Amino acid sequence: MFKFLHPYAKPEAAFDLSEKIYRYTMPIAILFFLVGSIWGLVYAPVDYQQGDSFRLIYFHVPSAVWSMGAYTTMGILGFCALVWQLRMLELAVVAIAPIGAVFTALALATGAIWGKPMWGAWWVWDARLTSELILLFLYLGVFALFYSFDDKRTGAKAACILAVVGIINVPIIHYSVEWWNTLHQGATITKFAAPSISGDMLWPLLINLTAFFIFFTALTSYRFSTELLKADSHRKWAQQILLKSAK
């Protein structure tokens, strides 16, 4: 695997790769997103109990799932960056943090809009809501830490350490909050044996889950390539690319 990854320690190669990933995945993400959203919002059947407002599931669940997925990715990348001292991975951690924060904020916002008609309140102190809110602050901590250093390399390494500390703590926080209070409905689609959601409603959800994942990949590679350009702006290869795009 390292033989395969080795060429990408070179910033030019990593930049090219991330540009390419962004260029190819972004259209796919938009396509999946349009299909899933239109199918979910227009063609999926109406829920017998929640009416049309259940359709928020098509945005709420994907953003909530990938807010956690992004944090896990960030923690693992941070660990690898610290152990193998890879500068590219440090930049990737910094690239992921704001995207994950936006996913978390999106999950919280759609959840609040959904909660108002269903539970009668914008916010309740339920376990999942609370741990999602804490997750938002964990993300904010990572990039607040990054931006509080003048030296970007030190800032990125500090952010990596915090991401690793966070990934160890997330399960503890999650289970202690769970222990504290629970009102949120249980998981609907993780039980693969018999999902408690009808197939007509499930397919658009799965498509949107995929769409958000590809979207996350595309945005991460985009942010990664810009962070890389910014970090290497004094070097020749970056200046050539900047000059080319300025023309």
Add this chain to the structure above:
Amino acid sequence: MSYFSFFRQFLQRDFQIAVNQKHELGLPLVFFALILILFPLSVGPEPGTLSKIAPAVGWVAVILSFLLALPRMFSEDFENGWLEQVFLSGYPNVLSVFARIVSFWCLYGIPLVIVTWLLVPFFQFPLDLWWVLAKTLICGSLLLASLGSIASALLLSSRKGSSVLSLLVLPFLIPALIFAAACIDAASQSLPYNAPFMMLSGITIITLTLAPFATAQALKLNLS
């Protein structure tokens, strides 16, 4: 010099410096008392309400006062170069960080826990419940010291230290707060509170074991 005598001398030095700068030790305690005064003034002086919110006020005030002291955990030794010498000394960095956590806990954590006794007269808080609160706080302040060591080490060479500090410490403290509240809740209904207390001490011990590694890494980052 054996590891144990290194540890002991490290603590001795910390205590000596603290004795020479007594006013630094007093400030978080004064801050704690001030927060306590604000509550009866804003909530109203009814004894029923006050004794009900007393444990929550105690915990939050201890956390805030501790945050006030945290930036000083490594900053002085970092500025005068002592920290660098310790890291060059050949003794494990984790050991020196652990010693600093322990000394910081003794110097700032334990006095704060003792000062929470003020809740008993000010908030009409029952003394036997205060004892439970104090026990959770002894664990909690050790947890705060070890989590805080990571945050304060990370922010050592950054410009806007203390404003980011709370963002790095508070989210990780939530489990401790939950279990401490569960302890006091059970004790107030005279039920056994062993289970949440063991969870709290377990979290504290895990954090105390793992935090020095992260802190040592963060210090090394700032020293390079």
